[in-house]
Amino acid sequence: MTADPLHDRPSIDVLAIAAHRDDVEQTCGGTLLRMASRGLLTAILDLTQGEAGTRGTAGDRAREADEAARILGVSWRQALDLPDGAIENSLENRIKIVRVLRLLRPRVVILPYWQARHPDHAVVATLGYEACFLSGLTKVDTGAGPHRPFKIVYASLYADVRPSFIVDIAPFIQQRHAALMAYRSQYVNQAAGSSLFVPEEEIRERTFAEARHYGLLAGVRYGEPFVQKEVGLVDDLTLLPVQSI
Numbered sequence: 001m002t003a004d005p006l007h008d009r010p011s012i013d014v015l016a017i018a019a020h021r022d023d024v025e026q027t028c029g030g031t032l033l034r035m036a037s038r039g040l041l042t043a044i045l046d047l048t049q050g051e052a053g054t055r056g057t058a059g060d061r062a063r064e065a066d067e068a069a070r071i072l073g074v075s076w077r078q079a080l081d082l083p084d085g086a087i088e089n090s091l092e093n094r095i096k097i098v099r100v101l102r103l104l105r106p107r108v109v110i111l112p113y114w115q116a117r118h119p120d121h122a123v124v125a126t127l128g129y130e131a132c133f134l135s136g137l138t139k140v141d142t143g144a145g146p147h148r149p150f151k152i153v154y155a156s157l158y159a160d161v162r163p164s165f166i167v168d169i170a171p172f173i174q175q176r177h178a179a180l181m182a183y184r185s186q187y188v189n190q191a192a193g194s195s196l197f198v199p200e201e202e203i204r205e206r207t208f209a210e211a212r213h214y215g216l217l218a219g220v221r222y223g224e225p226f227v228q229k230e231v232g233l234v235d236d237l238t239l240l241p242v243q244s245i
């Protein structure tokens, strides 16, 4: 997406940073939908363009990512040009992300969890964190003023880790699925790569089952899990969510 909403309002509320186009749709798309429904401005930064994928071209994925962004109601989405499958936590890459952070000035950044099967996902957790830190340093000169996000949370759907909290995505599960299926070159049943990819019906079954599992942990129908490094702070014990017994 190239539309620039920033002339209306100075900053994005929630920015999701991911290695690959379609990562966000799988791990925190329902959360972005929920935030947008609350009137918050959301954005997605994909770090690669998907040129290493078995199915479809980077051009296909760009069009599909725009369609998914429309379904998710995000205000801004772009992809950097980091090498797909070989993302490195280098100063050059950190600075590329700093430029985006200083443009969008997000309050909250969502990153992938730091332990992951795909090496790109694990690298992005650290690369993204360090970019958020650098972005706050005045002496790192990119031509834009410093900005450090207030909060970083880690989308942990594919990690074997107990989440810090769950976001209730029950009202948005169908829309989230539609955003994922916007990647037609990846997920619509086809011969190419059929030994690597699961059928369309199974994608639905798996993603709904995962959302159901995490929802149950928090007493809702469908949920997305997140880890935060900080300890929570409570103002009123009587307003704590999620029933204990």
Ligand SMILES: [Zn+2]
Pocket: 019, 020, 023, 118, 121
């Ligand atoms: Zn990925």
